[in-house]
Amino acid sequence: MNKNSYSHSTRNGRRARRKQHIPKKLALLSLFASTLLLVGGGVYIAHALQSRSTAKETVDDQDNDYNKKEALLLEKIRQDQKEAALASTEQTEVTDKVQTLLYDPVQKGAIPRFSALKNELATMIDTVKRKHSNQQPIKIVGQVKMSNVTDQLKNYQPLLTIYSWDEKNRSWSEKTEPGATSDFVNQKNNQELTLTDLFTSEANLLAVQQVIKQKLLDDSPDGNTVIDSILSMPNMSLKNTSFTYHPDKISFNLPENATGSKEVSLAYREIAEYVNPEFVDQASIKDALVMPLDPNKKYISLTFDDGPNPKTTPKLLDILKEKGVKATFFMLGQNVVKNEAIVKRADEEGHEVASHSYSHPQLTAVDAERIKTEVQNTDKVIYHAIGKLPTDFRPPYGAVDPDAAAIISKPIIQWSVDSQDWQSHSIDKIIQRIHDTEYNDAIILMHDIYPETVDAVPIVIDRLRAEGYEIIPTKQLLGNKAKPMHMYYGSTDERPIQ
The missing domain is CATH 3.30.565 (Heat Shock Protein 90)
Incomplete structure (x- = not known):
């Protein structure tokens, strides 16, 4: 064998051996890859199974948590209802x-x-x-x-x-x-709660109606343009008036009127003296009720009829201011018109401005329409002068009956001591008359249109004080709770008009 033949044979043998090794390597690689896949797949499957198991446990835990909290909630709801x-x-x-x-x-x-x-x-x-x-x-x-x-x-x-x-x-x-x-x-x-429960009497409801009228005027941009409609509103009644009760106020439905208001609401504290405390939260009228007068003191009221007079009333106001006394003026509408500045001064200085009719007729001798005109016209001119409606009324000559009182719809303030200044026109007799007839809780009648009366007033004041009297307006004497269809001679002398 020559050298070349040997070399060739050797190379061929090596090639054959390489060809034999390639399948073996491939087989090994394939086996290795398969092993990896099997191992990886197993790990993945194991992980997936573990995750699925964990998720199921989480869902189960959440379900259990929800069910537990739902049960507790239902238990609470039912327990609350039992209590x-x-x-x-x-x-x-x-x-x-x-x-x-x-x-x-x-x-x-x-x-x-x-x-x-x-x-x-x-x-x-x-x-x-x-x-x-x-x-x-x-x-x-x-x-x-x-x-x-x-x-x-x-x-x-x-x-x-x-x-x-x-x-x-x-x-x-x-x-x-x-x-x-x-x-x-x-x-x-x-x-169901009724107005009768809340106010007990028509008289108290009529007193509330006065508050309503004033509120409507106060809420109007110009009360003078709607006052006729407000004053002409029909009287409310316990049976026929629609209302809505609230814990802190009451709302009344109104008849058609020029203000356009269909409802008006009053806090109970605004009408505390007229509402039945059994049916309102005491907190809603706390501090609104007027404190009673001191039973250990003596009180008396000075009242003046028929003014204002441009000559005598300003002088009287000067005296009252100097003495620090507040009085009640029962004014005639026809005199108010001509002396608005005096009326305004009396109001601003703390005196009570009340009504004595417009032209001083005996109201029991005229028809209902005349009574209505006398009352409403006086209300209008006093409102125009001071922006407030008069709440109290003294009938000329003290003459009043149930029909007139219903039309007037204000407390009737009479008198219990008559100075008789209209008869005597004497300073000394006026002073003596008051001295002889005065008593605790009395309402003294005088007239601010007589010069002699005005001159007697400072002496009357000094003597009353020397005798231990505190002089206050009639509204204060009556505890701010006088009501229509009743007449008053003092805080302890109240008489229904029958």
């Missing part, structure tokens, strides 16, 4: 993720307007259901809630409590929605 003042029965309804728990009072007959309350409650529940997105569970708790306004007055009102599941915080949120309808019930007779 509620109004005993009830539960009706439950579940639709998708909405659970409704409706609580019906056991004693429905104790709630006069139960049907209206239940209908509103049903409407409220339907509204919540329509708005619910169904993404998270909610629970709707509907009930008629009872609350005590006073010992004698209870309120029944629809109430929704909505509990929504907050997935992020894993908790229930709470929202309360009260209904618009309230049923206020007098516990004495288990009937």
Whole structure:
């Protein structure tokens, strides 16, 4: 064998061996890759199985957490109902993720307007259901809630409590929605609250009507343009007046009038002297009631009729100012028109400006239309002068009967001591007459149109004070609670006009 043949054979052998090694390497690589795939796949499968198991455990934990908190919530809701003042029965309804728990009072007959309350409650529940997105569970708790306004007055009102599941915080949120309808019930007779409950008499309601008229004028941009309509409003009555009770105020429906107002609301503190405290929260009239006069002191009132007079009334006002005395002026409308500045001064200096009719007729001897004209025209001119309606009235000659009193619709302030200045026109006799007839709680009648009366006043004041009297206006003497259809001779001498 030559050298070349050997070399060639050797090379061929090496090539053959290389060809034999390639499949082996490929097989090894394939085996290695398969092993990796098997190992990796196993790891992946194991991890996937582990993750799936963990996720399932998490879901199970969350479900358990939700179920536990749901159970606690339902337990709380039912416990609250057991402790509620109004005993009830539960009706439950579940639709998708909405659970409704409706609580019906056991004693429905104790709630006069139960049907209206239940209908509103049903409407409220339907509204919540329509708005619910169904993404998270909610629970709707509907009930008629009872609350005590006073010992004698209870309120029944629809109430929704909505509990929504907050997935992020894993908790229930709470929202309360009260209904618009309230049923206020007098516990004495288990009937709806009435104006008779609140004000006890037509007289008190007429006193409230005076407050309403003044409020309408105060709220008007120009009271003088609507005063006729306001003064002509028909008198309110306990049976025929529509109202809405609120815990802190009362709203009255008004007849059609020039102000355009359909309703007026008064806080109870504005009418504290006329409202029955059994049916209003005491906090709403706290500090509004007038403190009674000191029983250990003596009080007396000076009143002046028939003015104002341009010559005598300003001098009288000077004297009263110097002496620090407040009085009551029962003015004639025809004199107010001619002396508005004097009327305004009397009001600004703290005196009470009251009505004595327009032209001084005997009201029991004229017809109803004349009485109405006399009263309303005087109200108008006094309002024009001082921006306030007179609240008290003294009939000329003290003459009044039930028909006239109903038209006047103001407290009737009489007198218990007559100075008889209209008869004597004597300073000394005026002073002596008052001295001989004065007593604690008396209302003294004088006239500011007589010069002799004005000259006697400073001496009268000094003597009264020397005898221990405190001189105050009649409104203060009567405790700011005088009412129409009654006449007053003093704070302890009140007489219904019958």
